[in-house]
Amino acid sequence: MRWIWIDCFVEFEPGERATALKNITLAEEHLHDHFPHYRVMPPTLVIEGMAQTAGILVGEAREFKENVILAKVKRADFTGYGIPGDQLRYEATIESINDSAAMTSGLVLRQGEEIAQVDLIFSHVNQSTRSSEMPDHNFVFTGMFMDLLSQFRDKAKQESSTTHAK
């Protein structure tokens, strides 16, 4: 299994906000254990989905020069669950960003209905602030995450050229 909990971006305003989608399917192994007769996406993985959405937004805001590490879950309030067949929509907004960290707020919606609020704090780790145990390359924004953003931008470009061609 690949550690990626969003399928695509559908909105991306650099430095401001981003929206990603996640389709929950029964092909996901963990759903068969969580729980055997009541399959729901674990809230911890919903938080991870928001962390990936907001983390890419934060990383892009500083041109992916730094590793962006999830430092703290400020708030995670759940009022509902996602089950197989559902589509989750992660809406992340940057509230504050500076040299050392960023704070984001986020809503999770299931078929348009809000099921969670997840607010996060990220820490920027660069060459001068990384600890000796950390690798010296960018280990957060690997190809998998960068592809998500490239796919969104390619699609947006295609749609824009199609609109202009009409």
Next chain:
Amino acid sequence: MTTSRDEIFGKIRDVLTDALGVDDDEVLATATLQGDLGAESIDFLDIVFRLEKEFSIKIPKGELFPDDILNNADFVDGDRMTPQGLETLKQAMPHADFSEFESAPLVSKMPDLFTVNTIVTYVENKLAAV
């Protein structure tokens, strides 16, 4: 309109209860952030962001909580700060109360400088300068 010290304290108490998950009555003026309120290093980022939002101020890195002084070899000698280090720290933190710390400036006691009162004074100075 100026904000009174009591009003500033009230808002900071709300910030700290939200950021640290502590009760209102634990946030005393003399409470230390780490020792009494259980703050960890990551919580300091959270507190700074919340203060910026609550008071509409900008807090430059290291201004409220200086974080690089202990990395300077001239400022630390074994388990305590050198006179030069102590002087630098006092200049960096005019909002802190050094009366107890300076008599025995042990590095391990430095977190005790970060009290609720330290933040209140910092914000008070910051708002007065606007």
